[in-house]
Amino acid sequence: MRLFSKPMRAAAAALLLLTGAAAALSAARPFRPKPVVIAYVGGFRGLIPDPASIAVEKLTHINYAFVDVQRGEAWLTNLATDTVNFRHLNALKSRNPDLKILISIGGWSWSENFSDAVLTDAGRKLFAHTSVDIIRKYGLDGVDIDWEYPGVAGEEGNVFRPEDKQNYTLMFQAIRASLDSLEKETGVKKLLTTAVGGGKYFVEHTEMAEAAKYLDFVNIMSYDYKTNPNGIAGHHTNLFGSTDNPEESSAHRSVGLFLDAGVPAEKIVMGIAFYGRGWKVGSDTARGLNRKATGGYRGGGYAFIKDSLPAKGFERHWDKRAKAPYLWHPGQQVFISFDDERSVKEKCRYVKKHDLAGVMFWEYSSDPKGYLLDAINKAF
Template sequence: MIAKFFQASKIALIIIMAMWSASSFAQVKKKKYIVNGYVGGYRGLVNADEIDAAKLTHINYAFVNVKDSMAFLTNLKTDSTNFRKLNELKKINPDLKIIPSIGGWSWSENFSDAVLTPSSRKKFAKSSVDIVREYKLDGVDIDWEYPGMRGEEGNVYRPEDKQNFTMMFEEIRAELDKLSAETGKKYLLTAAVGGSKSFVNNTEMDKVGKILDYILIMTYDYGGRNVSHHTNLYPSKGQEGGSSAHQSVVDFMAAGVPSNKIGLGAAFYSRSREATTTDQNGLLQASVSGSKAVAGQGGGYTKMKDEFIDQKGYKRYWDKAAQAPYLFNPENKVFLTYDDERSIQKKAKYIKKNKLAGIFFWEYFNDPKEYLLTEIDRVLP
């Protein structure tokens, strides 16, 4: 009798656990739009338990280095652990895709050499996909900053980058197709691209757009000689023709990229500018020459919201034309530019209206309280 009781209890427990598991999966509603968050693994171990997997469709793991014409895991021990932990998030959201992002601002200096010849491109493509194969990941993301342009000081770049950029993706796609034949699974190929017209001019986006699944336009880090926004949806009044997310989307679509492959970028961090005057609360004023990360920089959005917005001498303003917020402190003339819940709403509306693929953001842990991710989850089904 006791043995039968325990056997029945065990069966009941298994059924309950199965029902709980099915219920957990059912709570993660499949999204119509992509919500892609970059997670920085370059710092070391990622606390995957703090990632709200149910609100994401993709995680781009930043970054994989480029060395000797190969995709290279510089921090093998922590990278491999991070891949395992991120893959475990699929227990919460089985549709979640984990994709290693190769390059980034600091690790793009060797791209031009890595894809210069047919043999080097094949070597690079194979090594990229070997990482996907070994760690059971879901595709490859390329963040080359930038083909045909310097990017970070010391980067190698050459005119041939324009065609080699395209051929690099052709090689990676061919390697991913081989992997698909092995596993029966579809793998994604994506790219983070600069939002400038010069990026479009230095690439063949019409051809690239046919190869890639998604093109993530980095509609942030805009800048200029004057104090202005860094992640604005539209230009400010008086700055028509200036940098904006809308202009970037227009440029890429004009170059032949389909709207349904475009991801719009959101910044989970602020940038600071130092104005020479308090006129117009710093907006569009001349910036202090050579000023870098000036005192008062807000940092990530959680810190911005909790410590800076309408605090410490900073007052919040809304630029109606740009559809973007900013802070200004008249005492130190520091201007802080960032995304907030309202600008996220505007970007979501823009994504829906223009039938874009969805949204992505840098970087997940810049907003640990999830103020912005919660808003994205609310406004993008």
């Protein structure tokens, strides 16, 4: 009995050839994992408001901010609320079983004790042990270090010293060793990541090529490029520079600095600001862009910027060169820099084009309506 006619056999053969060619092409292409989307979720104010509303289906990681450093140990300063927050965040895995939850240690306000904590081998082991003990106790997935900043001043009063450069690397070595021990206990992969400043100062005071060997992701804080209320009003989270100055801060320049410092592209995560920064300026020239400021102005979270400020006389403009939006109020002479859906799309396109690991953002509660997270989700 003939199962197939001659034309059918010919069609089947052609289909097999096409399938084989597609398989060969697929095999030749390097595997590119889907970009990560890391949300910093703040617990430093107390209980996370309405944690069930977090759109975890659109996230790959949550970095819980922050855990303090006290007496050389990773320390839950807000123990009563932190433990409740951990329980609520873990419950979100019922909606996204692949979600990873990390503790983020430090931040702007709690980085003053890093230098002392990791000064000696014994100190590093204690800090590593207490960091990992938190994720062991509460069933979390990893540790994120947000030291602002090794080797240079961050917040006024922070301790820093030249030895931070080597101790920064040795700290990660110690934490990775403790995480490896936990992995053997649980049989589950544990993550080690870090948030880094986006400027040249950071790579000059660290050994990023060595540190990266222990890290899963390097989260570049590609925002807060301009913060001085009496400095220059300009973009604080721009993708590219807006001037001819090759030293102008931008996410593109930050990525280049860390690539040149030896961090692999597949470990680099680009930062997105879910908030704005504002300045009052003395002149309406260029709608305030790159003009001398006379004082600061509250920018607010993105949902507030999008929903409230246009009705108050603010005009939105787009800087084609920087791939960044800004608001200008001609009457009050106020300039506000921020990320919006268009700039987020540009950043995500850049991440995919340059084979970076993905994006992260600070901070989830600044955009409760999910405008920017939706834009990230659509871009990826």
